[in-house]
Amino acid sequence: MKKLTKLGRYSTFVVIVFLVTLWFFPMWRIDLKAPQYPGGLTMTIWINDVKDDVDVINGLNHYIGMKTIHKEDFKEFVYLPIAMVSFMVMGLLVFVWNRKIGYYIWTGIFTILGLFSFYDFYKWEYDYGHDLDPNAPIQVPGMSYQPPLIGYKKLLNFEVLSQPHIAGWFYILAGILLVSITFYEWKKAKTK
Amino acid sequence: MKSYQLMLCAVGLAIAGQSCKMKDTGSVVQGDAASKVYVAPGKYDEFYNFVSGGFSGQVSVYGIPSGRMLKVIPVFSVNPENGYGFSEETKPMLNTTAGFVPWDDEHHLALSQTNGEHDGKWLFANANNTPRVARISLSTFKTEEILEIPNSGGNHSSPFITENTEYVVAGTRFSVPLGEADVPISSFKENFKSVASFINVDQNSGNMKIAFQIALPGMSLDLSRAGKGPSHGWFFFSTYNTEQANTLLEVNASQKDKDFIVAVNWKKAEEYVKAGKGTKMKTRYYHNTWNEETHSASSKLEEEVLVLDPAELKDMVYMIPCPKSPHGCDVDPTGEYIVGSGKLAALIPVFSFNKLTSAINAKTFEGDYYGIPVVKYEAALHGEVQKPGLGPLHTEFDGKGNAYTSFFLSSEVVKWSIKDVKVLDRVPTYYSIGHLCVPGGDTKKPWGKYVIAYNKITKDRYLPTGPELAQSAQLYDITGDKMQLILDFPTIGEPHYAQAIDAKVIKDRSVKIFDINKNKHPYVAMGEKATKVVRTGNRVDIYMTAIRSHLTPDNIEGVYVGDEVYFHVTNLEQDWDVPHGFAIKHAANAELLIMPGETSTLKFVPDRTGIYPFYCTDFCSALHQEMQGYLRVSPKGSNVPLKYGTGDAAPKAVASK
Numbered sequence: 001m002k003k004l005t006k007l008g009r010y011s012t013f014v015v016i017v018f019l020v021t022l023w024f025f026p027m028w029r030i031d032l033k034a035p036q037y038p039g040g041l042t043m044t045i046w047i048n049d050v051k052d053d054v055d056v057i058n059g060l061n062h063y064i065g066m067k068t069i070h071k072e073d074f075k076e077f078v079y080l081p082i083a084m085v086s087f088m089v090m091g092l093l094v095f096v097w098n099r100k101i102g103y104y105i106w107t108g109i110f111t112i113l114g115l116f117s118f119y120d121f122y123k124w125e126y127d128y129g130h131d132l133d134p135n136a137p138i139q140v141p142g143m144s145y146q147p148p149l150i151g152y153k154k155l156l157n158f159e160v161l162s163q164p165h166i167a168g169w170f171y172i173l174a175g176i177l178l179v180s181i182t183f184y185e186w187k188k189a190k191t192k
Numbered sequence: 193m194k195s196y197q198l199m200l201c202a203v204g205l206a207i208a209g210q211s212c213k214m215k216d217t218g219s220v221v222q223g224d225a226a227s228k229v230y231v232a233p234g235k236y237d238e239f240y241n242f243v244s245g246g247f248s249g250q251v252s253v254y255g256i257p258s259g260r261m262l263k264v265i266p267v268f269s270v271n272p273e274n275g276y277g278f279s280e281e282t283k284p285m286l287n288t289t290a291g292f293v294p295w296d297d298e299h300h301l302a303l304s305q306t307n308g309e310h311d312g313k314w315l316f317a318n319a320n321n322t323p324r325v326a327r328i329s330l331s332t333f334k335t336e337e338i339l340e341i342p343n344s345g346g347n348h349s350s351p352f353i354t355e356n357t358e359y360v361v362a363g364t365r366f367s368v369p370l371g372e373a374d375v376p377i378s379s380f381k382e383n384f385k386s387v388a389s390f391i392n393v394d395q396n397s398g399n400m401k402i403a404f405q406i407a408l409p410g411m412s413l414d415l416s417r418a419g420k421g422p423s424h425g426w427f428f429f430s431t432y433n434t435e436q437a438n439t440l441l442e443v444n445a446s447q448k449d450k451d452f453i454v455a456v457n458w459k460k461a462e463e464y465v466k467a468g469k470g471t472k473m474k475t476r477y478y479h480n481t482w483n484e485e486t487h488s489a490s491s492k493l494e495e496e497v498l499v500l501d502p503a504e505l506k507d508m509v510y511m512i513p514c515p516k517s518p519h520g521c522d523v524d525p526t527g528e529y530i531v532g533s534g535k536l537a538a539l540i541p542v543f544s545f546n547k548l549t550s551a552i553n554a555k556t557f558e559g560d561y562y563g564i565p566v567v568k569y570e571a572a573l574h575g576e577v578q579k580p581g582l583g584p585l586h587t588e589f590d591g592k593g594n595a596y597t598s599f600f601l602s603s604e605v606v607k608w609s610i611k612d613v614k615v616l617d618r619v620p621t622y623y624s625i626g627h628l629c630v631p632g633g634d635t636k637k638p639w640g641k642y643v644i645a646y647n648k649i650t651k652d653r654y655l656p657t658g659p660e661l662a663q664s665a666q667l668y669d670i671t672g673d674k675m676q677l678i679l680d681f682p683t684i685g686e687p688h689y690a691q692a693i694d695a696k697v698i699k700d701r702s703v704k705i706f707d708i709n710k711n712k713h714p715y716v717a718m719g720e721k722a723t724k725v726v727r728t729g730n731r732v733d734i735y736m737t738a739i740r741s742h743l744t745p746d747n748i749e750g751v752y753v754g755d756e757v758y759f760h761v762t763n764l765e766q767d768w769d770v771p772h773g774f775a776i777k778h779a780a781n782a783e784l785l786i787m788p789g790e791t792s793t794l795k796f797v798p799d800r801t802g803i804y805p806f807y808c809t810d811f812c813s814a815l816h817q818e819m820q821g822y823l824r825v826s827p828k829g830s831n832v833p834l835k836y837g838t839g840d841a842a843p844k845a846v847a848s849k
Contacts, residue, residue, distance in 0.1 A: 056767045059740060063814065137741075137815055 065136025248685025259681030268296035278782035306397030308636030382412030421527030503563030588633030706789030715760035746821025750834030773809025
């Protein structure tokens, strides 16, 4: 069993620090803009909460029969912090164990967590945009209101822009770092 | 070349058959006036201009330099538009010892100050007719407090303010006997007093309290200004009718060559108060305050006031002779010069505070007025502005050593330098200017830049609207050597004094919504689940909510003819600019306009059976028109049960028995 390079070994700390930002900054932001909202509306998604103009958005979406957003309805806000803390503890184990295989498994778990998170986010957005109250006052045939996973979309009078926030970018950086170091370790192993 | 052109013109005129004409007002605007007042769509004005409403009783707010009206703040008059004075919560604001007074005549405004500069916290306003002083919050633009002034016949010399908002003054225009004494009018000289009230302002809450009243000899207090800098601690009041006439004042109060500027050493007065001097007098006056958490006003009867007699308490009050019924008595930004504007005088006297104190110390007096020393005119005089114009009224300052005085009779603004009392420039106003305003013009640090004229006569300035016209204001650019007219704008009511403040000082503190979680109204419905209808005898309290786009409950049955129905409507919205209105058919008082997070109450007494529609009056959303409901009113003594709800909870048809 081959040991990690010094770079690989200490990169675990960098990854952990990147992920700690999840408790200090939002992961994601969805910006909405309409003629009546010149300053725009912003919903930020945190590791354990939804904040900013959520109440205002909730006040608007009953017209088209969308459900209101409440922190309590997301089991993700319970599981995600647990998953991320577990993942960070695992990083410490990788550091102590100091084996390449540990790092590869760690990266694998991150990839699965990441992909599942995006799938889960997409699924929520799909339900949020499609599961509409059949008695809604405004019904546009064929129209659904799924926000974009990432990027820009126009939904009736609203323009919607969805993108990572500070902690989200650090999360992505953590992923890039993990994959890069994995490749680096793998290459080093082959050349020796 | 020039003479050639002139000749050609003359020939042209002769051919066209034109006679000679006097210069008209159309040609006055020159240069790039339009670009100076143009505020592009989406951009903001540089100044808020708070303008007194005169006989409208309200305060209006304009943007400068555009002259666009931004808001009318209801203060002393009822305002059915938003229920002010009609909702149960606001009725106590207009309570007085004479009962509910639905109007007044509002003349002067004062922005609160810290260190002699506008701090943007509050705006004070006077009620001239039923003597009162109001305080308006500059974060909500709502009237928060109204204090009645006892021993006053007309609160004109008000609400002028000291440099740290220690005091707001209220001086009476009509001298009257103290208390509610019944005396012959002809006993003016013996029985009538001119009372100047000093109202203490709490630095945190802004709450007002009459600290003391100074009972001056019978005359008329017109305007006033606090000293600042070196003259801080003094207050100056202009007077007329020191002749003490009680009839045909037009003639009888214009006899004397000089009236007075009353100089009050209020720090000295404070010492007397501390030493327990003065007379505690039984009286009555109402003190009305608004509570932002209960969204309601309360009204309290006060029954005592402390009166100081200047003839008895020495070194507190002095008189400075001032020519011909002075109106303005304005203190320059340095606090050294006091400008008196005798409205029938042909000159402007400028007094020096330094000289005044020297004269007082050296007792350079020419006599006394009912026991109050009268300082020798020349001893306090800095200089006289010669031939400034006709009928000087009021002066403000640009902070660069210049003064701007309004002239009613010659209808002009005259710019002059304080140091050497020389006239520098003059511009006509359209027509007959009263007060004028330089942004920050009464402070230690005026913003300068503009002078705004508030005119008494409008005539041909705008498209005619029958005999009753809007009032006219004019904006002048004063950044150059020459004052330049750049805009006319119409105003509501009749503006007297106005003040302007840099928008930056207050705009970011403007409240957008009221936090519903802080709503402590006794009849609030915290959410639709908390809505209910409660009957107590013939009183029916409806705890109602409004949110886009329905009222809860919107079907109500079991109300009888003659019931006193109170609609307590809570606006559940927490988003900016989403007020809801509430109106019900035959409402004999007004509608409500309820801000996000606020609760307001409309009293309604149905006088006949039937179905009464009610609805939201403020276009709140795409489904605003659907925001409506019904109240069923049954005959008195019938047994229709009390039922209410919205949607699935609405009262259902009962199967016939």
